[in-house]
Amino acid sequence: MTFSPELEARFERFLAKYPADRKRSALIPMLIYGQDEVGSITDEFVEEIAKRVGVTPLEVREVSGFYSMLHHKPMGKYHVQVCTNISCLLTGGEELYERACHKLGLGHKQVSPDGRISLEEVECMGACSWAPAVQINYDFYHDVTPEQLDKLLDGLKAGKDPEQITEVPKVNC
Amino acid sequence: MADLVKFTIDGIELEAPAGTLVIEAAKKNGIEIPSFCYYEGYSLQAACRMCLVEVERMPKMQVACTLPVGPGMVVRTNTPQIQAARKGTLEFLLGNHPLDCPVCDKGGECELQDMVFRYGAGESRFTETKIHVDEQQWSPVVFYDAPRCILCFRCVRACDEGMGVGALGVINRGAVSLIAPNMQDHLNCDECGQCIDICPVGALTSGTYRYQTRPWEMEHVGTICTHCSDGCKTTLGVRHEQIMRGNNRDRSGINGEFLCVKGRYAFDFYDHAERLQTPMVRNVAGKLEPASWSKALEVVAKKFGEIKARGGRFGIVGSNHTTNEENFYLQKFARECLGTNNIDHRRTGDVTTLVDALSGTSGTLATTADLYEKKAFLIIGADLSIEHPFLAFQIRANYRHHQAHVYTVTADEVREEKTAVRAIRKPRFQEFDALPELRDALAAEPNLVILFGDSVKGEDVRKLVAFGESLGIPVSYCALVDYSNSRGAIDMGLTPELLPGYHASGTPGLNVGEMLAATDLDAFWVIGENPLENAKLSTKRPFVVVQDMFLTETAQKADVVLPSASAYEKNGTVTNGCGEVQKLKRAVSMLGTKPDLEIIGLIAKEMGFAPRMGPWLPDTVFNEIRKAVKGYDIPLPAITLGAQQTMPVNGRVGVQTNPDLVASAHENLFTSGTLGRYSKILNSVIEKRANQ
Amino acid sequence: MYNSPSPLEVQVLTRRFRLPNSHSIETYLQNDGYKAVEKALGMSQEDIINEVKASGLRGRGGAGFPTGMKWGFVPRTSPKPKYIMVNGDESEPGTCKDRLLMQYDPHQLIEGIIIAGQAVGAEQGYIYIRGEFRYLIEHMDRAIAEAYQRGFLGANIFGSGKTFHLATHSGAGAYECGEESALLESFEGKRGNPRIRPPFPAVAGAYQCPTILNNVETYCAVPSIILNGAAHFAGLGSPKNGGTRLFCLSGHVNKPGVYELPMGFNLMRMINEVGGGVRGGKKLKAVIPGGSSCPVLKADECDLAMDFDSVAAAKSMLGSGGVVVMDEDTCMVKAALRIMRFYAHESCGWCIPCREGTTWLRKLLQRFHDGMGTKSDIVLIGDLSKNMLGRTFCPLGDAAAMPTIAFVEKFRDEFEAHLDGKPCPYEKSSKLVAA
Numbered sequence A: 001m002t003f004s005p006e007l008e009a010r011f012e013r014f015l016a017k018y019p020a021d022r023k024r025s026a027l028i029p030m031l032i033y034g035q036d037e038v039g040s041i042t043d044e045f046v047e048e049i050a051k052r053v054g055v056t057p058l059e060v061r062e063v064s065g066f067y068s069m070l071h072h073k074p075m076g077k078y079h080v081q082v083c084t085n086i087s088c089l090l091t092g093g094e095e096l097y098e099r100a101c102h103k104l105g106l107g108h109k110q111v112s113p114d115g116r117i118s119l120e121e122v123e124c125m126g127a128c129s130w131a132p133a134v135q136i137n138y139d140f141y142h143d144v145t146p147e148q149l150d151k152l153l154d155g156l157k158a159g160k161d162p163e164q165i166t167e168v169p170k171v172n173c
Numbered sequence B: 001m002a003d004l005v006k007f008t009i010d011g012i013e014l015e016a017p018a019g020t021l022v023i024e025a026a027k028k029n030g031i032e033i034p035s036f037c038y039y040e041g042y043s044l045q046a047a048c049r050m051c052l053v054e055v056e057r058m059p060k061m062q063v064a065c066t067l068p069v070g071p072g073m074v075v076r077t078n079t080p081q082i083q084a085a086r087k088g089t090l091e092f093l094l095g096n097h098p099l100d101c102p103v104c105d106k107g108g109e110c111e112l113q114d115m116v117f118r119y120g121a122g123e124s125r126f127t128e129t130k131i132h133v134d135e136q137q138w139s140p141v142v143f144y145d146a147p148r149c150i151l152c153f154r155c156v157r158a159c160d161e162g163m164g165v166g167a168l169g170v171i172n173r174g175a176v177s178l179i180a181p182n183m184q185d186h187l188n189c190d191e192c193g194q195c196i197d198i199c200p201v202g203a204l205t206s207g208t209y210r211y212q213t214r215p216w217e218m219e220h221v222g223t224i225c226t227h228c229s230d231g232c233k234t235t236l237g238v239r240h241e242q243i244m245r246g247n248n249r250d251r252s253g254i255n256g257e258f259l260c261v262k263g264r265y266a267f268d269f270y271d272h273a274e275r276l277q278t279p280m281v282r283n284v285a286g287k288l289e290p291a292s293w294s295k296a297l298e299v300v301a302k303k304f305g306e307i308k309a310r311g312g313r314f315g316i317v318g319s320n321h322t323t324n325e326e327n328f329y330l331q332k333f334a335r336e337c338l339g340t341n342n343i344d345h346r347r348t349g350d351v352t353t354l355v356d357a358l359s360g361t362s363g364t365l366a367t368t369a370d371l372y373e374k375k376a377f378l379i380i381g382a383d384l385s386i387e388h389p390f391l392a393f394q395i396r397a398n399y400r401h402h403q404a405h406v407y408t409v410t411a412d413e414v415r416e417e418k419t420a421v422r423a424i425r426k427p428r429f430q431e432f433d434a435l436p437e438l439r440d441a442l443a444a445e446p447n448l449v450i451l452f453g454d455s456v457k458g459e460d461v462r463k464l465v466a467f468g469e470s471l472g473i474p475v476s477y478c479a480l481v482d483y484s485n486s487r488g489a490i491d492m493g494l495t496p497e498l499l500p501g502y503h504a505s506g507t508p509g510l511n512v513g514e515m516l517a518a519t520d521l522d523a524f525w526v527i528g529e530n531p532l533e534n535a536k537l538s539t540k541r542p543f544v545v546v547q548d549m550f551l552t553e554t555a556q557k558a559d560v561v562l563p564s565a566s567a568y569e570k571n572g573t574v575t576n577g578c579g580e581v582q583k584l585k586r587a588v589s590m591l592g593t594k595p596d597l598e599i600i601g602l603i604a605k606e607m608g609f610a611p612r613m614g615p616w617l618p619d620t621v622f623n624e625i626r627k628a629v630k631g632y633d634i635p636l637p638a639i640t641l642g643a644q645q646t647m648p649v650n651g652r653v654g655v656q657t658n659p660d661l662v663a664s665a666h667e668n669l670f671t672s673g674t675l676g677r678y679s680k681i682l683n684s685v686i687e688k689r690a691n692q
Numbered sequence C: 001m002y003n004s005p006s007p008l009e010v011q012v013l014t015r016r017f018r019l020p021n022s023h024s025i026e027t028y029l030q031n032d033g034y035k036a037v038e039k040a041l042g043m044s045q046e047d048i049i050n051e052v053k054a055s056g057l058r059g060r061g062g063a064g065f066p067t068g069m070k071w072g073f074v075p076r077t078s079p080k081p082k083y084i085m086v087n088g089d090e091s092e093p094g095t096c097k098d099r100l101l102m103q104y105d106p107h108q109l110i111e112g113i114i115i116a117g118q119a120v121g122a123e124q125g126y127i128y129i130r131g132e133f134r135y136l137i138e139h140m141d142r143a144i145a146e147a148y149q150r151g152f153l154g155a156n157i158f159g160s161g162k163t164f165h166l167a168t169h170s171g172a173g174a175y176e177c178g179e180e181s182a183l184l185e186s187f188e189g190k191r192g193n194p195r196i197r198p199p200f201p202a203v204a205g206a207y208q209c210p211t212i213l214n215n216v217e218t219y220c221a222v223p224s225i226i227l228n229g230a231a232h233f234a235g236l237g238s239p240k241n242g243g244t245r246l247f248c249l250s251g252h253v254n255k256p257g258v259y260e261l262p263m264g265f266n267l268m269r270m271i272n273e274v275g276g277g278v279r280g281g282k283k284l285k286a287v288i289p290g291g292s293s294c295p296v297l298k299a300d301e302c303d304l305a306m307d308f309d310s311v312a313a314a315k316s317m318l319g320s321g322g323v324v325v326m327d328e329d330t331c332m333v334k335a336a337l338r339i340m341r342f343y344a345h346e347s348c349g350w351c352i353p354c355r356e357g358t359t360w361l362r363k364l365l366q367r368f369h370d371g372m373g374t375k376s377d378i379v380l381i382g383d384l385s386k387n388m389l390g391r392t393f394c395p396l397g398d399a400a401a402m403p404t405i406a407f408v409e410k411f412r413d414e415f416e417a418h419l420d421g422k423p424c425p426y427e428k429s430s431k432l433v434a435a
């Protein structure tokens, strides 16, 4: 299995972070960064990573199944994550999530037929004071109003990238 | 050793070595602390929370499975708070556990069932829908029913820590966690079935036993596995003269609860459709045709009598599977009645040279217990995990518990290398070249066990013992052999050159190769062996008698075929590779067959040698062995339940034996000579592996 | 900026947050940055630890364990290397402070970590950051690179001849990995199951080597303690609760946000004066004082000093500083359900009471909230929670049980209002078919 030179370089940096006989420490970082490029935790990817960190594929699967950000089937190019945990619940997170379901015609962890958008109801993402919060891939959107959500989702559906939806900027603070 | 600590459990003052876990200390003193995840010998989990106890001056309840006893510690195991906790945890477990006990294989032996019976939670307050997952088949022998799994992780540890295989893991998280096999939807493993045995509930079930019977409908007979020379005890579950399963859950015997795929499942050759159940005699047309026992025996006795009378030549080949009594009786008959030393068997390891070389040295034979207790191991030319799974298991447990030092010198990669302090690769027969570089490390060990395969024989065995002597530390040895009674066959004098107890026979007779090569044999008598599998008799048309369970290549050439009983159908003793004598116990009888001991006895009787031979009762014959073979003077009770090691010789062995005769068949986990060919389960496992 | 400051704040850890380019090493250096570590390099290990002990600093990750004491447990001499592990998992619902500390003042954290390294003689640190904070991982990586460039990290730090390395480590979505021993397992590339303790991380942590493991905020407090002295820090807070703390106000308040307030700050004042009162002029119903694991307080219990001991005396916990405010229109059954959904989703599955208990309670509360509950279910909810309490492998089980018990005990009337097929009284557009 081959990866982009950037990812290869990253893997190398990851492996260099830990003592030489502790390569396994790089497993989870490699899985999550690798997933961004591979699309999901595929069998082939599992085998490859297993080889690189010196564990069995089963040991990799044990790990990959544990972490909720690791997906065994591909999510959309834009993975929309709506938090409905307590602070977001109190400030309308659940409504946002339902709104997103309707607007996208998707349920929890479902992917649009063109593979562009997927939706997930997520647990607290550490944005409680700026609730309700949404994440698209790794970018945060804070104090999201239903109107802003609509703009984001409509934009994505219309083929725009999140950066092009300037009315609703990401807030990675 | 560790200091003794005084403490109190349930008001009883107790003492145990420092470091003892409360759960163990309680158990040793007859106080039960329930547990699912705690399993003696495997790593601690503290996951099931069944073992909570109260400890004075500790605010919260403590898990007894990870808590070492402390001086003055006051433990209570049965307070209302603890009872409530146990009940609460069981109630949680039953929440998702299917209540299908009436159809579950584990019914009657289920630890969950027992605990609910004992600690309550019989009524469920759970009314939500349970999580359902379909049952999966992971291999010919392993099925997994996830909803029944209580996630105690015993199976995972048995496979990883116990077997060194690591074919089971845990996937997902939380309540949807599952046990998973290493190949996505199936297993690639030793198929030992220990995961099934160790499962406290019916989550893992056996492909051969499931849905066949209930534990209480079976009689449980403890006997010895007939496949390899490790000599594991297996407890056969028998119903209506049928063996339903094999396991060793009572942990009796040298192997505790260990069994490999052969020990656990491969008894199944015994009721193969091709099993011989009637004697056969070659008719005038040259075809084997069924005959009565009396007719067949008469033919044999008459012919043997004629040949003896005219001073004809016999060739007799005995077996590595038959009992000590049978082998002793056979050689006695051959030597004393037929007057021949032309008797041999297939030699699979150079035991004779080893016992000879040890004479006058400080070296000894290793016991299977030594493999768990000694500090260092040198494994030469053997793939222990594959050919001697129990010996490998012992050393692995030793490594886990006492950090034993393992050294390997092998031609190919072996599992022991994973835990070895030094692993050297050398082609077969060149293993010796590696010893000098190990010398210093080995000499620094407190003691050592050397295990060697068939590539070390003859002079090399002597050199090896000399090397061991030169280390200046206590060294014990194990010459690895095949099948359940290779060692016993040599001890019993099943060779042309040696009598029982390694006494020289005087005028050596023919060995197997010489028998095959001879052109003037009058009779060729084979008991439980298949020398003509890949070879031919050079003598034209001798009288051939074969005692066997199946119509082997050799039996097909016979004039008379006598159907013999398998190891599971007779009593007697066998001696494992470490020289430990154990008892076989009859579990079933197969219609139409007779134990070889009886067959030999009947032939002798028919020939008029009954008074000379004495009765063919195993115990009577064993009494003779006691007198004839050094070390075998074992009180019967010692081997009724356990094993006793024998050192069959004291002093030098009078004759040199030919090392070229020594060759192991190198049976692996899934093969076992002729028996393996007739085992349905071994064949299905081999087939499955071939298809992957 | 993340939110406007409150005049009531006492800014120690956050004092550089509003400076231009606050995250840059220049800004940091111009504002006392890396002075504490230089001072610490001249101190003995004992002195550093004693200073931290005297400051009354208690862990900001949730349990409030005295930090100096924890550092003191690390064996002085050890043949094994020692590690500094930073808990930046920030996953406790209601908590969003470590994010800001890393974003706005990453060098303060780095400096705190280096000092911790000096205190115990460690040469390597790792910052475990939850996978969702990808931008922060990259942000911290840049800050770490800056520090390496200046010779603050690496071999011969600050020309002292000592070595200290630091790297980030990404998680991948698991609340349980915030628990210290599960974090270590996860760090080692395994499932995030907690470890049997003892041994504690101080003795056998990362790679079974002695390890200090603290929350991001805890390390961030260290430079100020070393620089300004323990007494100064201790004096900011209440007895045995040194310093300030970042409180994350969320829920039904007018001015939600992260505010740095002295330990022992009154909760009512926090809501009304810092947070601008309950949103929409509504009445206060309840407050979760320290993240979702902490038992809820009723409005009349909120006249309370926010430090570890006072909140514990009120039978709740100060936890991770997540203060979740709920107004009179909040359905407590729904709140309890949502929180239980979280714990059931996050239970690692290792031990029976937690794995089965959270799942069963989630199903039960769901049914209950849907109007399908019976009176005996109320008892059952309480019973099951108590059957988890104190019996699980790690505190996650307790964290799920305690708030549930509080919800049922303190708001039983609301549970009763859901009985007999009645729709949720707080749900305007109830999805239920009314009985």
Ligand SMILES: Cc1cc2nc3c(=O)[nH]c(=O)nc-3n(C[C@H](O)[C@H](O)[C@H](O)COP(=O)(O)O)c2cc1C
Pocket (backbone or CB within 6 Å): C058, C059, C060, C061, C062, C063, C064, C065, C067, C087, C088, C089, C090, C091, C092, C175, C176, C177, C178, C179, C180, C181, C213, C214, C215, C216, C218, C394, C395, C396, C399
């Ligand atoms: C289930 C669970 C989740 C936790 N999550 C976090 C977390 O996200 N961040 C954190 O700093 N501590 C968390 N903790 C607390 C840590 O176990 C640990 O006490 C803390 O990191 C120690 O640092 P401190 O002494 O500086 O607080 C959690 C504890 C538990 C039981």
Ligand code: SF4
Pocket (backbone or CB within 6 Å): B148, B149, B150, B151, B152, B153, B154, B155, B156, B179, B195, B198, B199, B200, B201, B203, B204
């Ligand atoms: S399958 Fe059985 S032994 Fe294995 S973890 Fe599940 S319950 Fe335990």
Ligand code: FES
Pocket (backbone or CB within 6 Å): B034, B035, B036, B037, B038, B045, B046, B047, B048, B049, B050, B051, B052, B063, B064, B065, B066
């Ligand atoms: S036996 Fe102690 S927790 Fe399972």
